[in-house]
Amino acid sequence: MPRQLLWIGYCTLVSSLLATACFAIPDHGPTRDADHGRVLVNRWCVSCHLVGTDQKQATTDAPPFATIAKNPDFDAAKLAFFLLEPHPKMPDMQLSRDETSDIAAYIATLK
Ligand code: HEC
Structure with a gap:
């Protein structure tokens, strides 16, 4: 019996891990x-945002990415989703899902 219990526990663990992975990465591709x-x-956002640590000044009132990362509500998955739609005052950059995930992953490193 204990063997079976172990097996059930293992399955539960694996399926919850899978569910988490699917939730965090909505589309495909293992890497962010x-x-x-x-x-x-540095190509798309630097003209308006402070994108990292070595840039001193941005040209608009856009929030620095470090500020965004430090927001207690910060969530990389939500940010990636947000970026699929252009925000007001921003050009439509037509970023792909992979690109927005990568950008969100980068911003998460600024915490
Ligand atoms: C043309 C200028 C411009 C460019 C380019 C730009 N942004 Fe923005 N962004 C803004 C402004 C201005 C705001 C402030 C919110 C507003 O007033 O709409 C903002 C807000 C944001 C926010 C915060 C939204 C919120 O309410 O918390 C995020 C995240 C963001 N930008 C990400 C990006 C990323 C990532 C890129 C590059 C892929 C980018 N922006 C490129 C101007 C720009």
Whole structure:
């Protein structure tokens, strides 16, 4: 009997891990690549946002990414989702799901 119980416990664990992974990564692709995200923000976001630590000034009232990362409500998955829609005052950058996930992963490193 204890063997069976172990097995059930194992299955429960694995399926909850899978559920978590599916929730965090809505589409596909195993990696959320913060390095790629940094490249993307330096291309797309740097003109308005403070995107990292070595940039002193941004040109607009857009919130610095470090501020966004430190927000207690910060959630990388939500941020990635938010970025799929252009925000007001921002050009529509047509980012893919992978790109928004990478950007969110990068911003998460600024905490
Ligand atoms: C043309 C200027 C501009 C560019 C480019 C831009 N943003 Fe923004 N962004 C803003 C402004 C301005 C705000 C402040 C919110 C507002 O007034 O709409 C903002 C707000 C945000 C917010 C916070 C939203 C909130 O309410 O917490 C996030 C996250 C964000 N931008 C991410 C990005 C990312 C990631 C990129 C690059 C892929 C980017 N932005 C590029 C101007 C820009």
